[in-house]
Amino acid sequence: xxxxxxxxxxxxxxxxxxxxxxxxxxxxxxxxxxxxxxxxxxxxxxxxxxxxxxxxxxxxxxxxxxxxxxxxxxxxxxxxxxxxxxxxxxxxxxxxxxxxxxxxxxxxxxxxxxxxxxxxxxxxxxxxxxxxx
Numbered sequence: 001x002x003x004x005x006x007x008x009x010x011x012x013x014x015x016x017x018x019x020x021x022x023x024x025x026x027x028x029x030x031x032x033x034x035x036x037x038x039x040x041x042x043x044x045x046x047x048x049x050x051x052x053x054x055x056x057x058x059x060x061x062x063x064x065x066x067x068x069x070x071x072x073x074x075x076x077x078x079x080x081x082x083x084x085x086x087x088x089x090x091x092x093x094x095x096x097x098x099x100x101x102x103x104x105x106x107x108x109x110x111x112x113x114x115x116x117x118x119x120x121x122x123x124x125x126x127x128x129x130x131x132x133x
Contacts, residue, residue: 040065042108048072055104059087063101066110074104082110 042057055074062071067085072078079090080099089099 037111037114040108040110042071042105045107048107053106055106057105057108058101059099059103059105060101062105062108062110063087066112068113069108069110071105071108071110073099074106076106080105080108082108084113 040062042062043052053074053076059080062082063085067082069082071080071082073080073089077089078092081088081090081096087099087101087103089097089103091097
């Protein structure tokens with residue numbers, strides 16, 4: 001199970017790197033009109049790395065601080081994904097469930113998502129020939 005968890009974490013890290021790479025490859029936008037966003041964080045990654053896996057805050061309480069983010073659940077029981085205010089629990093076996101409000105997290109980072117930039121229509125975009133199946 002540890003190997004699967006490491007692989008899942010590697011996939012999440014690869015996804016984050018891909019997002020950064022995509023964001024840096026998009027033509028520069030005028031960010032002077034973009035409002036700053038407050039990031040809410042439960043604990044620190046250093047505490048998590050040091051083995052503090054016990055949940056500190058209920059998901060219902062975390063939800064008051066953001067509707068978009070990532071984290072983990074009590075005891076490092078998979079990944080926590082927050083999308084449109086719904087907290088999901090991605091387990092090591094690949095299943096994804098809606099996490100209960102009473103579940104706790106030892107580490108989370110959330111924001112209230114604000115789409116401030118418009119990169120225009122993508123209706124004419126097509127998959128490249130190397131599209132995955």
